[in-house]
Structure formats: C-alpha cells, structure tokens
Amino acid sequence: xxxxxxxxxxxxxxxxxxxxxxxxxxxxxxxxxxxxxxxxxxxxxxxxxxxxxxxxxxxxxxxxxxxxxxxxxxxxxxxxxxxxxxxxxxxxxxxxxxxxxxxxxxxxxxxxxxxxxxxxxxxxxxxxxxxxxxxxxxxxxxxxxxxxxxxxxxxxxxxxxxxxxxxxxxxxxxxxxxxxxxxxxxxxxxxxxxxxxxxxxxxxxxxxxxxxxxxxxxxxxxxxxxxxxxxxxxxxxxxxxxxxxxxxxxxxxxxxxxxxxxxxxxxxxxxxxx
Numbered sequence: 012x013x014x015x016x017x018x019x020x021x022x023x024x025x026x027x028x029x030x031x032x033x034x035x036x037x038x039x040x041x042x043x044x045x046x047x048x049x050x051x052x053x054x055x056x057x058x059x060x061x062x063x064x065x066x067x068x069x070x071x072x073x074x075x076x077x078x079x080x081x082x083x084x085x086x087x088x089x090x091x092x093x094x095x096x097x098x099x100x101x102x103x104x105x106x107x108x109x110x111x112x113x114x115x116x117x118x119x120x121x122x123x124x125x126x127x128x129x130x131x132x133x134x135x136x137x138x139x140x141x142x143x144x145x146x147x148x149x150x151x152x153x154x155x156x157x158x159x160x161x162x163x164x165x166x167x168x169x170x171x172x173x174x175x176x177x178x179x180x181x182x183x184x185x186x187x188x189x190x191x192x193x194x195x196x197x198x199x200x201x202x203x204x205x206x207x208x209x210x211x212x213x214x215x216x217x218x219x220x221x222x223x224x225x226x227x228x229x230x231x232x233x234x235x236x237x238x239x240x241x242x243x244x245x246x247x248x249x250x251x252x253x254x255x256x257x258x259x260x261x262x263x264x265x266x267x268x269x270x271x272x273x274x275x276x277x278x279x280x281x282x283x284x285x
Contacts, residue, residue, distance in 0.1 A: 036281055042200035043169045043282045050133055050167035054283070057100040057275065058132035058168075060119060060159075062142055063112030064176070066104050069246050069264040074272060075101040077252025085254055085269055088276030095279050109135070115143045116155035123159055127166045134278055135163055136271055138173035138206070140188045141242060144181045153191035160199055169282055171274045172196045174207035176263065179221040179241025202278060204270040210236045213260045220245055236263040 059065050078089060104110060109119070109126045116139045126132075137160060143152045156172075163170045174189035189207035196203035210218050213236065217224065220233035221241030231238045231246040238245045244263025251262065259266050 037202065037277075039196075039200045039202045040281045043202070043278065044285060046164050046167060046169055047133070047282050047285075048167075050169075052131035052133060052167075053097065054133060055095050055097040055100070056130065056132045056134075057096050057103075058109050058126065058130050058135035059103050060109040060123075060126070060135050061138040061173075062110065062114045064141060064243060064267070065110040065136075065138055066112055067243075067264070068102075068104060069244075069251075070267055071271065072102050072104065073252060073264070074268050078254060080253050080255035080258065082254065082256075082269075084273055088273050091276045091279055092272060095284065096275075103130075113142055115139060115147065116152060116159060117147075119159050120155055120162075123162050127163065127168065131166075132168050133283060134169040134171065134275065136171045136173060136204075136275070137163070138175060140175040140192065141178060141185075144175075144178060144184050144188065149184075149187050149191060152188055153195065156192060157195045157199070160195055160201060164199065164201070169278055170199075170201045171204060171271070171278060172201050173204045173267075173271070176206050176210055176237060176244060177218060179219050179237070202274055204267075204274045206267055206270060209266065209270060210263070213266070234261045236261070236266060238263070 059071060064070065074089065081089065108130065119139055139156065140152060160170050160172060172192055172195060174192045175185055178185045185207065193203060193205070218236045219241055220228070220235050220237045220239045225233045225235065225239065228234070228239060232248065233239050233245050234247050236245055244267055246264045247262055250258035250265060253262070254265055254269055259269060
C-alpha cells in the first residue's frame with residue numbers, strides 16, 4: 012500500500028505532497044477503520060490532547076473565526092470539517108478536555124482514561140513532548156507516548172499524532188523526540204502530522220525566534236515559526252488567521268492549524284465518513 016501522503020502528514024516518507032497518492036490510500040486507513048469500528052459514541056467528537064501549544068486558542072479554535080488566503084486543499088478540508096465535527100469541538104480547551112500548559116506524557120497517561128470516558132472522542136489529535144524535553148529520557152518519552160496512543164486506539168478513538176516543534180537549546184533532543192513520534196505512528200499505523208519536519212523544511216536555518224537576528228521583535232510577533240521564547244509557535248498579528256504560502260512560512264500557529272486541519276480532513280474522508 013502507499014505510504015502516508017497528507018499535506019506534510021507523514022509516516023515513513025517525510026515531506027509528502029499535499030494530496031493522497033494515486034496508487035492507493037495511506038497505510039493507516041484500514042487499521043484506523045478497524046479502530047473506528049469499535050467506537051461507540053457521537054459522530055464528530057474531536058479531542059485536542061496536549062500542552063500549552065494545544066491549549067492556546069491560537070490552535071484550532073481560531074480556525075472557526077478567521078481563515079483567509081487558504082490553499083485549495085485547506086479550503087476543501089475546512090468545509091468538510093465544519094460540516095462534520097461537532098461545533099463545541101472547535102474550543103475544547105483546558106485540563107478537563109485533555110490539554111494544559113506545562114504538562115507531559117506522564118500527565119496524559121494519568122488522565123487519559125478519564126478523558127476517554129467523559130469526552131468519548133471519535134478522533135483526537137495528540138501532541139506531547141515539549142515539556143518532556145526538560146528531563147524525561149527518550150526511552151521513557153517514547154514508551155509513554157506509545158502507551159497513550161494505544162489507550163486511545165483501544166477505546167475506539169482514531170488518533171492523529173503530531174511531532175513536537177523544534178526548541179531553542181534542545182535542537183538535538185527535539186529532533187530525537189520527533190523521530191520517536193514517527194516510530195510510534197509507524198508501529199501503531201496512525202496518521203501523523205509532522206510539525207517538526209515541516210518547520211525545518213520551511214525555515215531550515217532561521218526557524219528559531221530566539222536568534223539574535225529577531226531581537227527587535229517581542230513574544231509571538233517574530234516573523235518566523237517559533238516565538239522569541241524559542242519554545243512556542245509564533246503568531247505575528249500580520250499573519251494571524253492567514254494561510255497564504257507566505258503566512259505558512261512565518262506564523263507557527265497558522266502552520267500547525269493547516270497541518271492539523273488537512274490531517275483531520277483526510278481522516279474524515281478515509282475513515283470516519285465511510
């Protein structure tokens with residue numbers, strides 16, 4: 012079967028083109044259809060599991076209100092998601108919904124059973140690891156992420172896994188953590204949005220807003236993909252809610268929204284709406 016080919020959504024092949032391959036569906040389709048067959052709940056429930064990069068309303072929630080200059084595949088998928096997903100799932104922020112700043116994979120594992128019971132999501136996007144860089148071993152991170160994804164799949168929840176973005180001062184570790192997430196995605200046959208790889212593809216030498224060349228900017232206003240803190244995606248006002256090629260190279264939250272939306276759109280088409 013064909014390798015995963017969503018818009019920068021990757022399993023075995025990095026930097027895949029923004030369309031499904033002509034020679035068949037991605038490898039995750041049949042396994043995720045089997046997972047979905049176990050789901051017992053409301054259609055269109057979508058959960059956001061992660062840390063501050065997920066809890067921020069710049070991620071996902073903002074798509075509901077502002078979205079200009081979208082590429083064709085994003086425009087198509089926004090219409091699909093808007094018509095399929097439950098309206099309240101545009102928000103879904105806070106620890107009761109599976110996302111909170113400063114949290115790790117261990118926190119997620121301690122709470123995921125409760126989220127699966129109360130939220131009962133048909134699908135979920137999962138991204139943990141930025142805070143794990145502060146002292147969790149690669150082995151423990153990968154094992155915890157694998158257990159977290161497995162618990163969701165066992166429940167009947169289709170997972171879209173995401174790599175973490177690169178982080179200032181943790182360049183090698185964040186690269187290793189991103190590769191660990193890719194291994195988990197391959198091993199468990201789940202779709203993956205490769206946020207880490209797409210950032211490096213677009214801005215290979217100047218993704219890091221903490222660099223001296225961006226010292227005239229403050230906070231999220233830096234015109235590259237990671238903020239001045241070197242940790243969080245950027246969100247400069249000029250490109251907020253804009254999804255042109257220029258904006259996707261300069262607004263980290265816009266890029267993550269684009270990747271997540273096109274991934275969830277593919278999951279709806281290939282699995283959930285079957």
